[in-house]
Amino acid sequence: MDCTQSGSSGMRVLTRNDLFTIMEHSNASTFNEKLEFMELELLHQYSEGDPNIAEAKHKLSIIRHQFKQKWSAARNTKARFLDMNKEWLKGTISLPKSSTYLRLNTGRPQKSFSELSERSKRRKTEELRTSDLHELAYATQMKLRKTGEVEASKIVKVLTRSPLKAKQYSAAIKEKTAEQQKEVSTKLAHLRSLFMFVEAGLTQAQYEVVRDTNPDFYPCYSILKKLKKECYPEIHSITETCAEVRVQSLMDHTIKRLLLHLGEEVLEQLTESEKQSFVLISKWGCDGSQQTQYKMKFENETDSDANIFQSSVVPLQLVYGKKKKIIWQNPTPSSPRYCRPIRIRYVKENTDVTNEEIEYVETQIKELSKTKIDEISIKHKIVFTMVDGKVCNAATHTKSTMRCYICGATSSDFNDLTKERPCNTENMRFGLSLLHARIRFFESILHVAYKLPVMKWRARLTAEEKKLVETRKKEIQTKFREELGLLVDIPKANFGNTNDGNTSRRFFEEYEKSAEITGIDQNLIYRLKVILDTMCCGIKIDTQKFEIYCKETAELYVSLYNFHPMSLxxxxVLRPGSAVIKEAILPIGQLSEEAAEARNKHIRAFRLNYSRKFSRVACNTDVINRLLLTSDPLLTGMRNAKHKRKRNPLSADTMNLLEENDIFNISIENDSEDDEN
Structure with missing residues (x-):
């Protein structure tokens, strides 16, 4: 092992890095033993009577003392030692040359024994192998003990006394290895069965039917039950009207399952400092919805299950290092697959309830501490973007639904493009509510189309004009149903109407036919489609180009339909939208509220099909457990990519509004539950 650099006559020069490399070739368990190994390796090149050996020993004792001090200052950690002493390790030391050293450095460079070929190893050890077997075994035993390999030394001692035990050792090792491999493969098979159970939406009874077809292949349900418990964090409290998980407990559990999904191989490649710099970026939000009322009684007669208000969180990115390198990216940030419940309450959504929930959850987020798992430390950053217009108005204390909570403009100002209003930077943190933006864009076009015969907005419509508007509305509804198979602006039983995310997507995809049916300018509908596709694609947006495109679209709208104010x-989107996108921590498409909206119908389905009905507490327990199970990062990560729905390619106009250096580096599929079902 020769790390020598060329030096002046009579001296050989080595860097401290060279010395540390020699130490690393030792199998010693302690740093002192590695220092001894390094010193012996360097002194090995001097003969006993060499006049320069004393000077070499003196210089090596000094360098050993320096290494000890530096190692102690780094708290005995290799990564920290290397990081703290980068420049010092580049420094050099000079050792006097010996005749032996000069001889070794003539001709071909010497290799270490481990680097030699089998033939060279046999030739080099030929003389050594003439010694007595017991003598060699004893020497091996002592050498292993000196380097800290005590257990290996004991095994050599036992095998020397009783060579027949080698078969027992070999058989035991093979058996242990086989057991470990079997245990790993069995655990994986059981996880696959649980994944199938969750992905297929099975109940216990349905799974038992499936298992009866092949009992040897599918594990019994009791094993799945144990694995399901690993998917649940600690539940804080469950009552008749509430089920809750503390944010700290939920995020700790999410990280733990996420690291299991990534595997040890990924984490082993990181340095000590990188393992301490992890940041998990997530989004959270709250939303209310109507629910089916059940017959079970409440202890408090004033309670009702007609409405539910739920808050949830979705992990988006796990990054590390100063450059924020991405080690994990949520492949479907708008899908409920990673949407984890924080709290569900049977209460009707209103301003007070919304503000209470925001304060309650954000207090927990502010008190969040780092998650520590083994050598890894993860910091949490959670943004409040899974919101709709009602939540934004409540959070910003905006009482009018026709007032912009970002710039303060009202409906009378929306079409006045000459006014530039200052934006409230604090209110930009809510994002742009992309699912609702798509639906509201669609409804805005419909409402303008209904009023085209009279060219008036809401006010001062005569009875005859109202009749014309109603007739026009029915014509448009009929044409959409006959030509595109869409139900437009039709109330649904119990709640809402047919204007959902899928209807609006189809409307803008078929923009030529939509323009023909509604009588709205085709170019305007196409430009709104481009804006929506740009925001929802999950790729970084060139805000300057986007702002110009939105301004041109707003001017087109005002020039064509100035009689009808823009919707809020x-x-x-068209005015302060580019400023909101610029302030977003991630591409705006990854901050959508679709995941939380899709969870509302999941709660209805889980209450109906996967919960016990004899007790409201038991029912709520089953619902929140199912929400946690279906959003578990380890199980969700097992989903095969080929099952994901292929998105339509982005148009050239959309691509032009994206940052060029990001188009080919980020590929996010914004699935929604509406797409999947």
């Missing part, structure tokens, strides 16, 4: 959402 249309104004919010």
């Amino acid at each position: 959402t249309l104004h919010k």
Whole structure:
């Protein structure tokens, strides 16, 4: 092992890095033993009577003392030692040359024994192998003990006394290895069965039917039950009207399952400092919805299960290092697959309830501490973007639904493009509510189309004009149903109407036919489609180009339909939208509220099909457990990519509004539950 650099006559020069490399070739368990190994390796090149050996020993004792001090200052950690002493390790030391050293450095460079070929090893050890077997075994035993390999030394001692035990050792090792491999493969097979159980939406009874077809292949349900418990964090409290998980407990559990999904191989490649710099970026939000009422009684007669208000969180990115390198990216940030419940309550959504929930959850987020798992430390950053217009108005204390909570403009100002209003930077943190933006864009076009015969907005419509508007509305509804198979602006039983995310997507995809049916300018509908596709694609947006495109679209709208003020959402996107996108921590498409909206119908389905009905507490327990199970990062990560729905390619106009250096580096599939079902 020769790390020598060329030096002046009579001296050989080595860097401290060279010395540390020699130490690393030792199998010693302690740093002192590695220092001894390094010193012996360097002194090995001097003969006993060499006049320069004393000077070499003196210089090596000094360098050993320096290494000990530096190692102690780094708290006995290799990564920290290397990081703290980068420049010092580049320094050099000079050792006197010996005749032996000069001889070794003539001709071909010497290799270490481990680097030699089998033939060279046999030739080099030929003389050594003439010694007595017991003598060699004893020497091996002592050498192993000196380097800290005590257990290996004991095994050599036992095998020397009783060579027949080698078969027993070999058989035991093979058996242990086989058991470990079997245990790993069995655990994986059981996890696959649980994944199938969750992905297929099975109940216990349905799984038992499937298992009866092949009992040897599918594990019994009791094993799945144990694995399901590993998917649940500690539940804080469950009552008749509430089920809750503390944010700290939920995020700790999410990280733990996420690291299991990534595997040890990924983490082993990181340095000590990188393992301490992890940041998990997540989004959270809250939303209310109507629910089916059940017959079970409440202890408090004033309670009702007609409405539910739920808050949830979705992990988006796990990054590390100063450059924020991405080690994990949520492949479907708008899908409920990673949407984890924080709290569900049977209460009707209103301003007070919304503000209470925001304060309650954000207090927990502010008190969040780092998650520590073994050598890894993860910091949490959670943004409040899974919101709709009602939540934004409540959080910003905006009482009018026709006032923009970002710039303060009202409906009378929306079409006045000459006014530039200052934006409230604090209110930009809510994002742009992309699912609702798509639906509101669609509804804005419909409402303008209904009023085309009279060219008036809401006010001062005569009875005859109202009749014309109603007739026009029915014509448009009929044409959409006959030509595109869409139900437009039709109330649904119990709640809402047919204007959902999928209807609006189809409307903009078929923009030529939509323009023909509604009588709205085709170019305007196409430009709104481009804006929506740009925001929802999950790729970084060139905000300057986007702002210009939105401004041109707003001017087109005003020039064509100035009689009808823009809707609040249309104004919010076309005017301050580019500023909101610029402030976003991630591409705006990854901050959508679709995941939380899809969870509302999941809660209805889980209450109906996967919960016990004899007790409201038991029912709520089953619902929140199912929400946690279906959003578990380890199980969700097992989903095969080929099952994901292929998105339509982005148009050239959309691509032009994206940052060029990001188009080919990020590929996010914004699945929604509406797409999947």
